[in-house]
Amino acid sequence: MPEARSAPGGPPDQLSEILAASGNQRTGPGSHGVESHQARLGASLSPPPGSVPEVVPRGEPFLTDWRDDMERIQEREQRRNLSAHRGFPRLTVGLTAVLLAGCAGSPVSDSDELVQAAWSTRAPALARPAGEAPAAEEHAEPAGPWTLERILSRIREANPTLGVARQRIAEARAVQQEAKASYLPEFSVGLQYVSTDNPGQAFGLLLNQEKLNLGPGFDPTPPRTENFRKELRFDWPLFAPGRSESKDAAGEAVEAATLARGAIERRLLNAGVQATLGLRAARDLEKVAEQTVHTVEQRLEETRKRYREGAALHADVLRLEVRLAAARQGVAQATLAVHRAESGLNRLMGRAPSASIELADETIEVGGSLPDGLDALTELARERRLDLAAKAHEVRMAGFQRRAASSHRGPILGAFGAYDIDGPEPGIDTSLDSATLGLALVLPISARTGARIQGARAAERRARAELEELALSIGSEVREASDEVSAALRTRELAETAVGAAEEAYRIVAAAQDAGGATVTDVLEAENALDQARVRLVAARAGVQIARAKLVAATGGVR
Template sequence: MRLLFKHLAVVLVTVAVVSGKAGAVTNAGVFTLQQAIDFALENNPEISIMQARIDQADAQLGQALASFYPQVKAGLSYQHSDNPAQAFSMIIAQRRLNLNGGDFNHPGGVDNYRPQVTATYSLFRGGQDYYLSQAAELGVETSELEKTATRHHLINNVTAAFYGYLAAQDAHELSLRSIEAVQSELDQSRVRYDAGTLLKSDVLSLEVQLAEAKDAQIQAANAIEIAMAMLKTLLGLSSEQAFTISENLSQPLPAAPAEFDALLSQALSQHPGLKAAEKRVAIAEQQLNAAQAGYLPRADAFVSYGSDSKDLAFSSNRDNVTAGVTVEVDVFSGFATQEKVKKAEHELTAAREAARQMRLRVENQVKTAQLRLREALNREQVTSVSVTAAEEALRLVKEQRNAGVVTVTRYIEAEVARDRAKTRDISARYDALRAEAELNQATGFWN
């Protein structure tokens, strides 16, 4: 039975835990496995986090697309000057020039208010706007794939914790039956010992067996509580909220897995984590293109409409329009463009290596999950036979024990063998179901 507890401990350590958020109700209801998965996908905060990242990527895409629209600004400027050249230009702009009066060399202080609206439009930026918009679109797709990968990971974790809980329940029931059987035999043995027909050592052996059964029962009860706490966390429930599980481990075993090449082909075509890594490579390529576009010239068109006056009074008689095109190119930027290109190249290299690493990881996950599923199914075939044999052996030993032809030691050995066989069978069934969930995650099977 300790073998089963070891398997349960591995599950509770390896399942990725995410913070749960408390609900308003006190009882979450009764869950089947599918209902638990659906509830977790709806309430686990990790899913909300990934959705927020998708929304963030959408906003970044909108920000990138803003470069393709005209930029319109409204402003108000004020100037005061007694500089003859500036004052003279202000008076002309205000339509107040009088050639017959005034001293142009000493105009005095002149005030100029200019409310204006300016529109600019980027005609060409070396393709930077296009490349950055493409990268932003890929960013949205990447965020959606990462959310899908998170969903798959959560489904696998809920499945593992769910089966861990059920396995702990079966182990607990087995320990209770063992305690009951050993206690009954111990009571009979004490009577026979008092009657002088049984050795003291036989009674002591049964007492040791009873203590071991009680120890197993304590471990199983604790494993149930730990698995329940894990499930609450994954489902996004607080520790105060209660729920129950309506399934048991009598459900059918999974089918034997397909060949590795077929599973790997499926994983490479639809694994969301791998697809997201490939998208990040494409993003890095677009960002490199945008950085290299910094070497090219930039062209912008602009138009400005405003009015100059000595006060804030607006008049269409004093309005004016200015329009034009500016073209500029960086002759020397302190090597800034060059360094941006180098940075983008290194980021592309890192993205490609990350994608290669993800592919290797997916290959390993698929192979490992396939081998674990095959091993668990083969073990279950063996353990189911051993359980039948152990049950029959214990039945025969009990009959021989009642007939007084075998010692209590032989009876204890038979019962220990029966309990170990059942424990291995429970572990094999649980491992098969969990391995199937791991294989589904590795191949990207879940939607």
């Protein structure tokens, strides 16, 4: 066998340093050092074709063996290159599929389209993902007048605030799924390209590619070297402090979001009841205003007739004309109140503000099942108020988050593994593969951990304070609503008595004017008193219904 001499510029001590550097060049999961390639170095010690080794020949048999070795090396390199080129299309297709899968998803709507959807008559279009067809019942309108049950059903289906609450539940459930997924291993596929002229790194890359020549023609300063690494990796957190608490906190968030949606729905439905009662009251007031105009017109016509006969003054006619103008102005104001009430109810139902509403002629009973007594009403509110229950779950969520933050000071144990294929081409050559398995124990030491714990504790205290504040607010709301119902009942009773008296007074004064015993001023005063009494009666009757609806809302009900 020939005796190999040291190549120029590559003494044995420098070779040892490069070997040591190449052994440390690739660390971490998926890397493999010099030891994993010792079995492969035997076929790579000979110089590549075309190089001239500096050896001292010892006869023809050695040359023949060396040429045979070179031919075998060349043949193996050709097979390797062929295998790499064959694997390249498969790799390209696979990576393209991965990239397309990562980029797939529903397109994001244009801002103008979102504004148009919000401006349309159907607000639920905002809550619909882009590209999804609207449901058939989304544009359905009930045939005939709107009953209260149909109004409430429409609010459940079309109110955009409920759509927001539903999406909050979906967000909370997604966080919960993410927390559950933290117990499972994560897989990743990677492709890394490296091009370097650093001797140590190039040595390690050539070593991984089994192209390193440690024979007589060894070059300690290899030229620029390229490498493609294909990697399939997994990471599995076996033990992570706070993971269980985070999962419990996510579950509480789902419960809180679900209860909050229920509370919002009840409030909106109760607002629909109040808006319906308010619209009916506004239309009744409009009728009263129109009736007033009709009464003044009749009186004006009678006074004009008496003026032509010489039985009344021209000033009396002028006073009635002024009164008629004021009555017509009252009609205009009453009509504006009707339009506002219609717009508010349409908004609750997710309809266009100017959409017409024909209310059914029905009797609406509100608060018929409410118990008597403030204590019973308060207890009912404690049992039925879903926002109170939702806030309690938020307190529990904050408690689990505080425990999770306190656990972040503990160690983290994880398993990892990788399957790598290196090569000068992006194709897949399984003869250059390697596998790595390992465990990692990490003890986090960070000044941010203490601040995170303090923040979680403060958040829990804030949630508890908000729960106490809400409980006190509910108690005050029940008390005020109960007092408002009592006051409304008393106001209605007085208004009914006042209307009877005002009607009788107006009848007497009008008859006296016809007989010449009363002036127009007397008639105007009596007529104005009657109008005010009728308006107060209509308002008082609606006030009783609305006050009861508010009490129902305070106790957590709908109607």
